[in-house]
Amino acid sequence: MPATLARTRPEPAVLSAAIAELHAAFGNRAVTSQAVREQHAHTLTWIPNQPPDVVVFVESTEDCVAVMRIASRHGVPVIPFGTGSSLEGHVNAPYGGISVDTSAMKAIVAVHAEDLDVVVEPGVTRKQLNEHLRDMGLFFPIDPGADASIGGMAATRASGTNAVRYGTMKDNVIALEVVLPSGEVIETARRAKKTSAGYDLTRLFVGSEGTLGIVTKITLKLHGIPEAISAATCSFPSVKDAADATIVAIQTGIPVARIELLDEVQVRAVNAYSKLSLPEKPLLLLEFHGTEAGVAEQVERFRAIGDDYGADDFQWAARAEDRSRLWQARHDAYWAALAIRPGWKGQSSDVCVPLSRLAECIDATKKDIEENGLIAPIVGHVGDGNFHVLPLMDENDPGSVERCKAFMGRIVERALAMEGTCTGEHGVGQGKMKYLAAEHGDAALALMASLKRAVDPAGIMNPGKMVG
Amino acid sequence: MPATLARTRPEPAVLSAAIAELHAAFGNRAVTSQAVREQHAHTLTWIPNQPPDVVVFVESTEDCVAVMRIASRHGVPVIPFGTGSSLEGHVNAPYGGISVDTSAMKAIVAVHAEDLDVVVEPGVTRKQLNEHLRDMGLFFPIDPGADASIGGMAATRASGTNAVRYGTMKDNVIALEVVLPSGEVIETARRAKKTSAGYDLTRLFVGSEGTLGIVTKITLKLHGIPEAISAATCSFPSVKDAADATIVAIQTGIPVARIELLDEVQVRAVNAYSKLSLPEKPLLLLEFHGTEAGVAEQVERFRAIGDDYGADDFQWAARAEDRSRLWQARHDAYWAALAIRPGWKGQSSDVCVPLSRLAECIDATKKDIEENGLIAPIVGHVGDGNFHVLPLMDENDPGSVERCKAFMGRIVERALAMEGTCTGEHGVGQGKMKYLAAEHGDAALALMASLKRAVDPAGIMNPGKMVG
Numbered sequence: 007m008p009a010t011l012a013r014t015r016p017e018p019a020v021l022s023a024a025i026a027e028l029h030a031a032f033g034n035r036a037v038t039s040q041a042v043r044e045q046h047a048h049t050l051t052w053i054p055n056q057p058p059d060v061v062v063f064v065e066s067t068e069d070c071v072a073v074m075r076i077a078s079r080h081g082v083p084v085i086p087f088g089t090g091s092s093l094e095g096h097v098n099a100p101y102g103g104i105s106v107d108t109s110a111m112k113a114i115v116a117v118h119a120e121d122l123d124v125v126v127e128p129g130v131t132r133k134q135l136n137e138h139l140r141d142m143g144l145f146f147p148i149d150p151g152a153d154a155s156i157g158g159m160a161a162t163r164a165s166g167t168n169a170v171r172y173g174t175m176k177d178n179v180i181a182l183e184v185v186l187p188s189g190e191v192i193e194t195a196r197r198a199k200k201t202s203a204g205y206d207l208t209r210l211f212v213g214s215e216g217t218l219g220i221v222t223k224i225t226l227k228l229h230g231i232p233e234a235i236s237a238a239t240c241s242f243p244s245v246k247d248a249a250d251a252t253i254v255a256i257q258t259g260i261p262v263a264r265i266e267l268l269d270e271v272q273v274r275a276v277n278a279y280s281k282l283s284l285p286e287k288p289l290l291l292l293e294f295h296g297t298e299a300g301v302a303e304q305v306e307r308f309r310a311i312g313d314d315y316g317a318d319d320f321q322w323a324a325r326a327e328d329r330s331r332l333w334q335a336r337h338d339a340y341w342a343a344l345a346i347r348p349g350w351k352g353q354s355s356d357v358c359v360p361l362s363r364l365a366e367c368i369d370a371t372k373k374d375i376e377e378n379g380l381i382a383p384i385v386g387h388v389g390d391g392n393f394h395v396l397p398l399m400d401e402n403d404p405g406s407v408e409r410c411k412a413f414m415g416r417i418v419e420r421a422l423a424m425e426g427t428c429t430g431e432h433g434v435g436q437g438k439m440k441y442l443a444a445e446h447g448d449a450a451l452a453l454m455a456s457l458k459r460a461v462d463p464a465g466i467m468n469p470g471k472m473v474g
Numbered sequence: 475m476p477a478t479l480a481r482t483r484p485e486p487a488v489l490s491a492a493i494a495e496l497h498a499a500f501g502n503r504a505v506t507s508q509a510v511r512e513q514h515a516h517t518l519t520w521i522p523n524q525p526p527d528v529v530v531f532v533e534s535t536e537d538c539v540a541v542m543r544i545a546s547r548h549g550v551p552v553i554p555f556g557t558g559s560s561l562e563g564h565v566n567a568p569y570g571g572i573s574v575d576t577s578a579m580k581a582i583v584a585v586h587a588e589d590l591d592v593v594v595e596p597g598v599t600r601k602q603l604n605e606h607l608r609d610m611g612l613f614f615p616i617d618p619g620a621d622a623s624i625g626g627m628a629a630t631r632a633s634g635t636n637a638v639r640y641g642t643m644k645d646n647v648i649a650l651e652v653v654l655p656s657g658e659v660i661e662t663a664r665r666a667k668k669t670s671a672g673y674d675l676t677r678l679f680v681g682s683e684g685t686l687g688i689v690t691k692i693t694l695k696l697h698g699i700p701e702a703i704s705a706a707t708c709s710f711p712s713v714k715d716a717a718d719a720t721i722v723a724i725q726t727g728i729p730v731a732r733i734e735l736l737d738e739v740q741v742r743a744v745n746a747y748s749k750l751s752l753p754e755k756p757l758l759l760l761e762f763h764g765t766e767a768g769v770a771e772q773v774e775r776f777r778a779i780g781d782d783y784g785a786d787d788f789q790w791a792a793r794a795e796d797r798s799r800l801w802q803a804r805h806d807a808y809w810a811a812l813a814i815r816p817g818w819k820g821q822s823s824d825v826c827v828p829l830s831r832l833a834e835c836i837d838a839t840k841k842d843i844e845e846n847g848l849i850a851p852i853v854g855h856v857g858d859g860n861f862h863v864l865p866l867m868d869e870n871d872p873g874s875v876e877r878c879k880a881f882m883g884r885i886v887e888r889a890l891a892m893e894g895t896c897t898g899e900h901g902v903g904q905g906k907m908k909y910l911a912a913e914h915g916d917a918a919l920a921l922m923a924s925l926k927r928a929v930d931p932a933g934i935m936n937p938g939k940m941v942g
Contacts, residue, residue, distance in 0.1 A: 118828065118830065119725075120721070120725060120829065120830035121828040121829050121830050122724075122725065122829075123828075162670055163668075163669075163670040163674075164670075165668055169668060173645075174668050176668075176674065176677070177641075177645060186917070186921065190917040191917070192914075192915060192917045192918040192921060193914070193915065193918065194918065195895075196890075196893050196894060196895050196913065197828045197893040197894075198826040198827055198828055198859055198860075198889075198893065198894045198895045198898065199826065199828070199829070199858045199859055199860070200631075200633055200637060200642050200644075200826055200858055200860065200895075200898050200899065201631075201826060201895035201897065201898060202630055202631040202632075202681055202824075202895075202897045202898065202899050202900060202901040202902070203895045203896055203897050203902060203906070203909075203910060203913055203914070204681070204902060204910060204914065204919075204922050204940060204941065205678060205681065205682060205922045205925055205926075205940075205941075206631075206644065206674075206677045206678065206680065206681055207918060207921065207922070209644070209674045209677030209678070210673060210674065210677070210678060210925075212674065213670055213672070213673065213674055214673060229727075230725075230726070230727040232727075253588070256590075257587075257588060257590065257698075258698070259697075259698040259700075297771060299767060299768075299771055300767075300768055300771065303765060303767055303768065356670075358666040358667065358668055358669060359666055360586065360588075360589040360591075360665045360666060360667070361588065361589050361590075361667070362586065362588035362589050390667045390668055391666055391667055392666075392667070392668060421666075422664075425664050425665040425666065426664060426665075426666045427663075427664050427666045427668075427669035427670075427671050428671055429669065429670045429671050430666065430668050430669060430670065431668065431670050432670060433670040433671075434670070434671060434672060438671070441671075442671060442672060445664065445671055446660075446661070446671070446672065447660060447661065449654070449658040449659070449660045450660040450661065450662065450675060451672075453654065453660060453675065453929065454672050454673045454675070456928045456929070457673055457678075457925060457928055457929075458673075459928065460924045460925055460927065460928035461921065461924070461925075472672055472673075473672065473673075
């Protein structure tokens with residue numbers, strides 16, 4: 007049983023025939039211009055751009071079925087596209103093919119406020135969804151930073167700042183409508199809160215990175231907007247102190263909604279980028295959700311823990327506008343980091359380790375950064391044991407490129423040695439395929455490849471990603 | 475692509491050869507006595523007993539690998555066995571084969587208190603696990619009623635009374651060690667709290683009912699024992715009032731840990747069975763977990779909702795022994811129901827519908843019971859939209875059998891029409907296979923069958939269950 011599915015580009019004649027059929031079916035919604043094709047391949051980070059041969063702007067499930075039937079008949083690759091904010095080359099087309107742009111599928115199909123769920127099309131973004139829900143007193147908590155599409159977030163099993171309390175996409179997707187490579191349309195589950203009726207198709211497709219089908223509808227869990235929200239920032243003498251305070255807060259069961267770490271390098275970058283004057287020490291940003299009394303109690307309990315680890319410069323905010331100000335440092339982190347060296351590129355790692363190993367893992371990583379003279383700010387969803395390091399590299403200097411790539415490999419190696427994973431939330435895409443054998447072992451990886459073949463025997467869905 | 479995997483019993487000569495090898499490898503841990511074989515097939519509910527040909531009492535992952543290699547070489551079915559408490563014939567052997575009794579695999583391999591997780595062998599029962607954890611201030615919340623094995627609970631995607639707050643096995647299994655039909659051993663994930671590294675193998679095996687492999691280790695999420703726990707019972711004028719109060723409590727975000735309904739028929743049965751004197755009206759049993767102040771606040775808020783729906787006879791208990799007394803009615807429910815007609819058998823349905831449809835679904839079911847003159851008490855995990863009806867039938871009266879089976883079909887039909895599922899927590903086994911096409915549609919069911927074939931091409935794992 008080979009672990010990889012071999013692929014080559016379709017023959018030019020085959021491709022032309024497929025594109026002609028797409029033009030006939032979709033008219034000017036099937037686009038082959040160089041600029042549009044490049045926009046629909048990877049445009050962030052240092053992974054090279056590999057454009058598809060054609061982009062189809064779909065508007066419905068039926069459109070996706072039509073694309074899939076054409077692609078399947080000709081054996082041409084299909085690459086689902088949301089907003090293009092993925093970081094690991096998921097939307098690249100290493101074997102050419104059809105990019106299926108779902109960004110026009112933006113309908114919020116049904117809000118079931120009584121059941122705390124919503125049905126959306128894949129092109130709906132998380133900000134659009136939360137705007138729509140606000141007046142109903144509801145919200146969708148998953149926040150990966152970028153205003154990603156819900157389809158893309160399901161595809162990468164996204165999470166982000168709120169996951170420590172509300173879970174990841176794995177926990178918040180109730181059901182999916184999916185167009186299979188055969189062109190058949192399935193629903194993975196019903197709208198009930200739980201079920202034991204067969205294999206968990208929903209979780210098979212969540213995190214499958216477009217390699218098994220096109221997601222055309224998503225049913226999501228919602229939450230009531232908390233009665234009270236309070237945010238805080240505080241500084242610590244060292245990254246280890248901040249991580250240790252986080253560990254104790256989680257272990258003692260404080261239901262913190264967000265707990266984010268910025269190391270001193272990242273704080274300096276944010277001060278420069280956003281014209282702030284935060285103390286240039288490791289910083290925790292926190293948010294507490296609950297009733298008025300419940301939030302007050304959480305704040306009190308966290309404060310006591312912070313004191314034990316030398317926290318100071320506490321700032322608190324309960325009003326929405328003040329919270330936004332405190333969170334500005336976090337929201338600007340990615341662009342602030344890139345601004346340290348204008349013109350250089352970054353690649354964000356996202357390892358996740360058991361909480362008990364977090365302080366040790368971050369500490370060792372900081373030593374590695376120093377010893378190798380890298381510029382690599384750290385931002386972490388530390389309540390989950392998940393953190394990002396963004397090494398910056400000068401693409402014109404082969405030595406710089408080499409050092410950064412080697413460093414990325416060591417971060418993953420270190421996390422795996424601590425029972426962690428190479429990716430907590432960004433997904434595998436092209437960038438992390440090389441780590442999967444070490445993480446899962448050959449037998450589990452072969453099992454993944456056999457699942458892929460069972461769903462997509464011709465290998466047309468997003469080839470060259472994840473299991474290859 | 476056929477949706478079913480055809481099976482027949484192995485030829486007698488093949489079976490003899492396999493059993494001889496098992497005897498050689500396991501000595502007196504491979505047992506063929508009639509009594510032991512019957513104990514290892516289905517013994518509860520009205521599904522007939524279909525014994526395996528041999529029972530192997532395994533003690534390690536290596537034992538499971540050895541059984542699997544023998545079974546695989548001879549093409550003999552393998553049926554994993556935990557405590558035998560499943561309700562849908564999961565442990566039956568319709569095509570004969572080898573029952574793999576994991577009850578001696580009872581090691582609690584590692585408690586990672588700092589990470590709030592534990593690694594256990596599949597024969598560990600939930601009571602054993604909680605006894606072990608108590609002194610560390612930790613607990614494992616999933617409680618399906620029976621003292622089931624953790625392996626069996628993972629296999630059926632079990633849940634129960636605490637799921638409304640803590641989720642189901644889907645949410646509480648972090649990783650599994652599995653012996654595949656090939657004899658290879660895989661780990662489905664690492665111990666980190668979240669990951670986006672490939673297909674979600676953990677969730678593929680959770681709920682797979684022994685049809686894909688033998689689970690030999692389970693890593694579970696743990697929770698801190700709450701600082702405060704308070705339990706309550708209260709009575710309502712009607713089942714609809716109780717269900718409506720539940721819906722409002724959930725919708726307004728009270729983080730209730732348990733909210734269970736007993737209808738008046740069930741309350742009467744419990745009064746008779748357990749010599750209690752509860753008001754013979756629909757009853758809610760509740761439990762609240764949190765800090766002292768948090769629990770007090772939850773209680774206050776629930777009380778206000780209860781008042782709106784005519785709740786009375788409130789009884790509260792914060793001490794462990796008083797809580798046990800209040801919960802006695804719930805814990806005795808199954809046996810109390812069976813005691814209504816000694817000698818008759820029951821079969822518990824477990825449909826689950828969106829919360830907004832719950833009151834309507836229970837109401838229609840009660841009318842159905844009355845119109846058809848059935849004895850069928852109702853007990854529900856109503857916070858999840860999940861409820862059990864246990865129609866009693868006289869196996870010596872074909873009319874009684876017929877009426878009960880037809881009623882079970884109507885319950886499922888009604889739930890499916892309300893976007894619900896045929897099984898919220900018991901699983902499919904043999905008993906609910908007939909409902910899967912209506913619930914999932916042919917294409918999704920065919921996809922499940924193709925996943926099954928990908929993992930178990932020879933179809934040796936628990937044949938005749940779930941996808942057939």
